Amino acid sequence: MSFGTAVRACSAAVLMVGTLLGGQAVAAPAAPAQNEFAATTVTYDVSAAAEFVDAVHQGAANWNESVDNVELVAAQPGGPANIEVIADNGWPRAITTSLGNGIVYMGRQATAEGHLPVRIAAHEFGHILGLPDIKPGPCSSLMSGSTGGAGCTNAHPNAAEAAQVEANFGGFLSPEPYDEPLVFQD
Numbered sequence: 001m002s003f004g005t006a007v008r009a010c011s012a013a014v015l016m017v018g019t020l021l022g023g024q025a026v027a028a029p030a031a032p033a034q035n036e037f038a039a040t041t042v043t044y045d046v047s048a049a050a051e052f053v054d055a056v057h058q059g060a061a062n063w064n065e066s067v068d069n070v071e072l073v074a075a076q077p078g079g080p081a082n083i084e085v086i087a088d089n090g091w092p093r094a095i096t097t098s099l100g101n102g103i104v105y106m107g108r109q110a111t112a113e114g115h116l117p118v119r120i121a122a123h124e125f126g127h128i129l130g131l132p133d134i135k136p137g138p139c140s141s142l143m144s145g146s147t148g149g150a151g152c153t154n155a156h157p158n159a160a161e162a163a164q165v166e167a168n169f170g171g172f173l174s175p176e177p178y179d180e181p182l183v184f185q186d
């Protein structure tokens with residue numbers, strides 16, 4: 001965060017420097033609007049996501065609509081990925097080893113109970129992007145997980161959840177591994 005603030009302040013200072021021309025201060029031309037930093041790309045691998053591939057892509061797209069500082073991108077087939085997405089018969093869960101890295105399990109136990117696969121995918125991506133469970137909570141909260149209700153169709157982060165992920169990825173990212181992998185059983 002402090003690095004990001006420094007960059008923004010520095011960019012502003014550069015823009016405010018006038019050019020001395022014929023003894024008159026001339027305002028520097030306005031620079032085209034651009035982001036101070038490129039988004040961090042986090043890749044995910046759906047090769048083991050079985051029937052949930054489309055839901056996983058939609059969950060990623062929902063995050064990409066909601067945040068600017070990180071973008072979830074499908075990994076090249078056979079290539080490396082930050083996130084492995086695996087379908088299994090357990091309860092959905094995520095294991096994250098550092099910000100933006102980990103494993104998402106698309107557990108069929110929850111979809112069998114009526115939980116929406118896209119919401120599950122987006123929720124588990126939320127853990128990899130640094131969010132905890134926020135439970136119990138309403139359907140309007142993505143990180144309320146299963147407590148949002150089996151009929152809950154909201155698969156987008158709310159404003160607070162999106163803001164937290166923006167903050168998590170808001171500076172120059174050099175993710176330190178967590179002391180121990182974080183495991184979220186939902």
Ligand SMILES: [Zn+2]
Nearest residue numbers: 133145184186
């Ligand atoms: Zn969870």
